[in-house]
Amino acid sequence: MRIGDYKVSYAADEAVFRSGTVRFWLGALFVALAVFPFLAGDYLLYMANLTGIAIVAAVGLNILTGAAGQISLGHAAFAGIGAYTAAILVTRLGLPFLLCLPLAGLSAAFFGVIVGAPSMRMKGLYLCIATLAAQVIFEYLFKNWDGLTGGIRGINVPPPSILGFTLHNEFRFYFVTVPVVIIVVTAARNLFRTRVGRAFIAIRDRDFSAELMGINLFRYKLYAFALSSFLAGVAGCLWVNFIKIVTPEHFPLHESIRYLAMIIVGGLGSVLGSIFGAIFMTIVPEVLKSALNLVSAVSPKAMAFLSPLQAVVFGLLIVVFLVFEPHGLAEMWRRVKDYFRLWPFEH
Amino acid sequence: MSIFLELMANGVAVGGVYALIALGFVLIYKATSIINFATGEFMMIGAYFFYTFLVLLGLPVVLSFILVMACAALLGLVVERAILRHMLGQPTISIIMVTIGLSSILVGLAELIWTSDFKSFPPLFPRAPIVIGEVVIRSNFFWGFVIAMAAVAVFALLFKYAKVGVAMRATAGDQMAAFSMGINVRSMFTVAWALGAIAAALGGLIIGNIGGIQPNLGHLGLTIFPVVILGGLDSIAGAVLGGFIVGIVENLAGGYLHDYVRGDIKELAPFVVLVLILLFKPYGLFGKEEIERL
Amino acid sequence: MTLLAVEDLSLSFGGLRVLSEVSLEVPAGRILAIIGPNGAGKTSILNCIGGFYRPQQGRILFQGRDITRLSPDRRAALGLARTFQNIALYRGMTVLDNIKLGAHAYLRTGLLSGLAYWGPARREELALRQEVEEEIIDFLEIEAIRKLPVAALAYGLQKRVELARALAMRPQVLLMDEPVAGMNAEETEDMARFILDIKEERGLTIVLIEHDMNVIMDISDYVVVVNFGQKIAEGTPEQVQAHPEVIKAYLGQKGSQA
Helix, strand or coil: CCCCCCCCCHHHHHCCCCCHHHHHHHHHHHHHHHHHHHHCCHHHHHHHHHHHHHHHHHHHHHHHHHHCCCCCCCHHHHHHHHHHHHHHHHHHHCCCHHHHHHHHHHHHHHHHHHHHHHHHHCCHHHHHHHHHHHHHHHHHHHHHCHHHHCHHHCEECCCCEECCEECCCHHHHHHHHHHHHHHHHHHHHHHCCCHHHHHHHHHHHCHHHHHHCCCCHHHHHHHHHHHHHHHHHHHHHHHHHHHCEECHHHCCHHHHHHHHHHHHHHCCCCHHHHHHHHHHHHHHHHHHHHHHHHHHHHCHHHHHHHHHHHHHHHHHHHHHHHHHCCCHHHHHHHHHHHHHHHCCCCC | CHHHHHHHHHHHHHHHHHHHHHHHHHHHHHHHCCCCCCHHHHHHHHHHHHHHHHHHCCCCHHHHHHHHHHHHHHHHHHHHHHCHHHHCCCCHHHHHHHHHHHHHHHHHHHHHHHCCCCECCCCCCCCCCEEECCEEECHHHHHHHHHHHHHHHHHHHHHHHCHHHHHHHHHHHCHHHHHHCCCCHHHHHHHHHHHHHHHHHHHHHHHHHHHCECHHHHHHHHHHHHHHHHHCCCCHHHHHHHHHHHHHHHHHHHHHCCCCCCCCHHHHHHHHHHHHHHHHCCCCCCCCCCCCCC | CEEEEEEEEEEEECCEEEEEEEEEEEECCCEEEEECCCCCCHHHHHHHHHCCCCCCEEEEEECCEECCCCCHHHHHHHCEEEECCCCCCCCCCEHHHHHHHHHHHHCCCCHHHHHHCCCHHHHHHHHHHHHHHHHHHHHHCCHHHCCCEHHHCCHHHHHHHHHHHHHHCCCCEEEEECCCCCCCHHHHHHHHHHHHHHHHHHCCEEEEECCCHHHHHHHCCEEEEEECCEEEEEECHHHHHHCHHHHHHHHHHHHHHC
16 A cells, blocks of 8 residues: 655656655566566567567657657658668668667658658648658658668668677667667656647647647647657667668558557557557567467467468457557556555555 | 550549549548548458359359448448447547558458458450550450449439438538437448448459459558548549549559659559648648638 | 737638727736627637737737737747637646646757756756746645646636646736636636736736626726627726617627526
């Protein structure tokens, strides 16, 4: 039970982690994250890296779509731009990984602003379709600008290294992914404690009255686009350095939809929701695969159903969450927490 | 010159089919303000229904055709009642995502039921190409165009004169007012979904007849977005016109730029046009700009 | 001294003329009420002053400066704050965040410092919190509800939160669209008292639209009457009340209903 949580200063009340209990659990989480790679096998570490990368991208999309209300069907294209930028910088110029990371983000942010700038005049559905066009056009460029992107064969990337320390396996890469995730999540949480985050939400809820509140709509919509595509670009850079190849098939429209599904299932506009959603949508297909593996011991043809079943489950998750839990996993988590806060005196 | 005419003719033929599918899309949008991202999957399912009745069950062509329309209407009805009815008042992003989720379910189900193997219909029309002056058109294109135009005409007349059409237009104009005039707004939503699904299924059937069917046939549905943006999301006449424009642009680009530009320029061109139009007309060529109130 | 002036304002939508050649002057530190029948164009005047509508003709002067071409956010930064007829709060945010949002224009935190929440950004947020708590939340007596989401509040309280948000803008002029509409007698009295206090203690200039004639007579210094998009009378509340045009157009209409 946790009540009687008094604060004596506004600073204490404005803090993100307001009580000892929260700080204790947060500490426990950090310990778990630090111990995990030493206990987990390659497969789990592989999944952990992919999940972390997905979290970075999902946080980005949730800032643009969940918080600022600008629907984007082109998030994967921006991740792709980040991935290609990183691959080109490392293979042609031999830039170090740690420099590629922000440059990939900036390059994606640059294109994000180019796509976002006209969005000022478009609303809702029209913007959504404009981002769809951006996705289609960038995908086309990935595929056909052979001189730059290597066409359908893509670009192979050598294992990245930091200060001579090569990140050639899942274990080592984990120690890059997790800090990046922590930095991104913290920064996003911070942003929503300031006027920038509040302005995003104001634009989402009523953009015209937001302007009468002194918010420059154009600037803040561009901020949202830039930040969101920057994070997509960072995720793309992590991705290409982890998988070590990038091809046009890696960033299709379906990947954009998968990011949207993450923030829907996790919780729109919630940083925590982005984390939950990214974890959930990365793990569920794997669980499905394992389940079919078990079934295939009995009926050998079961694996043939994997891809259509994954499509059905993916769609069902989106529909079921939207109909029954529109605020996503973050809201479910909040209810569980509230229950335990007062436990055992819940009535 | 004859190449140009031939490309134009093909563009018009394909454009007619786009017009039909876009019409279904706009019907749903006008009545319910929902953008249906599952339009392409409705097409795909329609084509598979036809395949099932005609090939698997061996029913006559005309009967299969009628059954496809009935099944599509049923599909639209179920989707509206079971899913979209619960989404009233939700933000745009949620409603868009629900239709995207639906499209994923439909693709998965189609693959489970009909497998991912390529299927095609037996020839439905005389194989001989249609010759008009210098222009030669493949018979499947020609007859597809004829069917699509007939369907568009029927829909347009229905919308303009039939009681249900008038009620739908009233609903589209002002839901509250329509409600107070005794129009059952909710049943109008259902009707719109049923009609939209029929239009998409017919389009899918025609396209399936031209190029065969696979569960990913629905990807073609993406082309509907340039069409409806060109025409404006809420304009039926615009949708039809947009269909022709996109059909023609696509074929001209494919025909003339193919040698100069890499890749599938035919698929890209409509989206480039779309971006150009949105840059200058953020509400499409025929769309209405909303006046905001405080 | 005139703080805000509207000169020859005309506005139309398509063929529909909403305002024609409306002029008015708002003296500093006073309460000016705009009254008139529904659809007379009252809200359109506020929308033009706030920058939400662009008039086809006429000028808006604030502190002697022509602001007719400024965007709404620039006008807000100059000190024009607004409350709305149909409450325009951000329903997903708490009361506190809604009020803080009002301070947007004079805060300095940018995108990067916001992400870091370090040094100046943090100090600015804490100072804002203190100011909002002590200057606004105390004053409007909304301590108890400040952590609640806005959507959970009763209508009268939402109106009060909207006023709080407008005050957080550190305005010089407050534009209020029907501040007591839909309130019960007690809430109306509270709101009228707050408006008077804002004028007297903070020296703010207030332009308000209202239908409640008792409130108008009690608190306003000066009244402008509009009908069919035109100004038909102006003066002190007593003068306006006795004006024959006004009785015909507005009060008379009310009287016949009674």
